[in-house]
Amino acid sequence: QLLRDGATLVTSVDDILEELRYARPNEPELDFGKSEGTVAASSLSEVEQAVMNCFQGGEIASPDTLSESLSKSAAEISSVLMGLELKRMIVKRADGCFEAK
Numbered sequence: 001q002l003l004r005d006g007a008t009l010v011t012s013v014d015d016i017l018e019e020l021r022y023a024r025p026n027e028p029e030l031d032f033g034k035s036e037g038t039v040a041a042s043s044l045s046e047v048e049q050a051v052m053n054c055f056q057g058g059e060i061a062s063p064d065t066l067s068e069s070l071s072k073s074a075a076e077i078s079s080v081l082m083g084l085e086l087k088r089m090i091v092k093r094a095d096g097c098f099e100a101k
Contacts, residue, residue, distance in 0.1 A: 047072065051080050052089065055100035062097045 003009060008019055044052065050070055054061050061069075067077045081098055084090045090098045 047076065047080050048084060051084065052100065055090065060093070060097045060099045
């Protein structure tokens with residue numbers, strides 16, 4: 001009876017996903033994991049550029065080390081590090097240190 005009324009036969013998860021895709025055709029598909037682009041160095045602030053310079057040559061640095069070497073507060077360095085992470089220019093390691101991507 002349901003099939004005669006227009007219901008869709010579902011045999012797998014793919015069938016459901018396909019139906020949902022047709023139900024919302026105007027929504028763009030987001031791809032968070034495959035972004036290859038990074039921010040150009042010229043668009044970085046002076047502090048961001050100074051932090052990035054600390055990572056040249058494959059260096060690894062902790063927030064405390066960066067704070068001391070750049071004479072900046074821990075709060076400012078933390079903010080800059082988070083921004084650079086979001087721009088995909090650096091990555092945080094398991095030990096809490098950072099390195100350039």
